[in-house]
Amino acid sequence: MNQPRPLKIYNSLSGKKEIFTPITPGYVGMYVCGPTVYSDVHLGNCRTFTSFDVIYRYLLHLGYKVRYVRNITDVGHLTDDGEDRMAKGAKVAQLEPMEVAQRYTVGFRDMMRIFNTLPPSIEPIATGHIPEQIAMVQQILDNGLGYESNGSVYFNVPKFAEQYKDVYGSVSGRILDDLYNETRELKSQEEKRHPADFAIWMKARPEDLMIWESPWSTGFPGWHLECSAMSTKYLGKNFDIHGGGNDLKFPHHENEVAQNHGACGCHPANYWLHTNMLLLNSKKMSKSDGNTITPEQLFTGDSPFVSKSYSPMALRFFMLQAHYRSTLDITDDALLAAEKGYRKVMETNKLLQNMPITAVSSSTETDTDRAILACIESAFEGMDDDFNTAIAIASVNDLGTYIHKLANQQLDGSEISPWVLERAKAAINDLIINVFGLTDDTASGGDDKAINGLMDLVLQLRANARTNKDWGTSDQIRDALNAAGIVVKDGKEGSTWSIGA
């Protein structure tokens, strides 16, 4: 632990930022609601899981030992017409439900890798935890908070609200009385005693494909339940952080909390974090109404919404420029700007890492030293303040200015103390690579021996031409490289190159 610095986290339960205090010092249990794998991941998922990836990474950076659990839901998610999402997907594609789940689970994991998110510590699958879910239904029944109706089991929300004052509604701010009239008519409505009640076990109809035996009927678990059962199994009855998209607050998280109370008698998580939506055309991205763009379309540029292709890392940077609790609107202009900003940050870091550290150590701290240290401090303060990546990036940019000045010799090398430069190298690299999770997708100089050798030769030939004032040859080389997507940058110390538009 290198963590005396207090971390502030916005808790949806209180509606304000709170100092984060883990249940067990040094350890963090974090559960994030994962995807329902019935079709391809969409970008909104990517933003949510990228946000939690940065949160996970920052907790690791702070020295916490984190158990990060993110589920895969492959059953129990009903559509409007009461059909299971998996089964519906299976029927459409004439596949086994598990084939559907498998295909999209693999696709999801691939996409997470493309966005360079770290895999969770545990990625439990709903259908792999049917016994745990059945046991939880039984516990809820034993505690008198559920009732069986025609083979299905429902959670008794009014009774729960009476027994646990001020719990139902604590996540979403919903008021139970309002729910009486609001809940819309569903097929199984008549089996419920109260409109706000929700199924924790559903009796199967003849056409249902994904079914299991239970004490009540052959059927399947309700949505919500898998998260309660699996978070309890892997993180305990009470753990530190529970996360998910904003749109899961109600009913999913509200019901999850109710189930945990109903089964275990206590609140599952101390801190509830909700990420905000990714917008397209100023509206929430949504598959159902077609207002959507897939990650692949962004990577290829094949969409009416964008003018060109964008790399996964440019997208990741784009997301990081906004705070996770703010909505973020996708526009071509914004992506263009983010892409340039991303390249700049990566170039700056490369410049910094390659900067030689002079042996001479000045005894006094210079103004530049202080300014650079202030940038570093401000970057981490930003992260400490509810994971404010926007502020952290701004601070990195501020620091970058000094690095460039130093590289251009607009600032004398003696202006920065060796230990400060060393600190900057470590801190900025840690921030950009380990915390932001950005990789250099331009694959420019440094990695490939063959390309580097080739480029050294080409640039040497060009340097010779320039020495001879053979501008024709010099420019021919530069233009040809440019056409090949390689940018040559002439500096005082010679020329460097990088790949990128």
Added chain:
RNA sequence: GGUUUCUUGGCCGAGCGGUUAGGCACAGGUCUGCAAAACCUGCUACAGCAGUUCGAAUCUGCUAGAAACCUCCA
């Protein structure tokens, strides 16, 4: 209809009562054989109205517009 949230300069986007956020774009300059890159300078905004305060983008109220949830969604 109910609940909640949002409205920041050409664009994106921080901000949580008193500071230049930052990026992109644009204009001028330095450097350069010319460019590019980098650096410097400029552009300095908070939907509207009223109020609280020595002081408000930040707090309160009203008005206008937008969004999310209430129904599957990250």
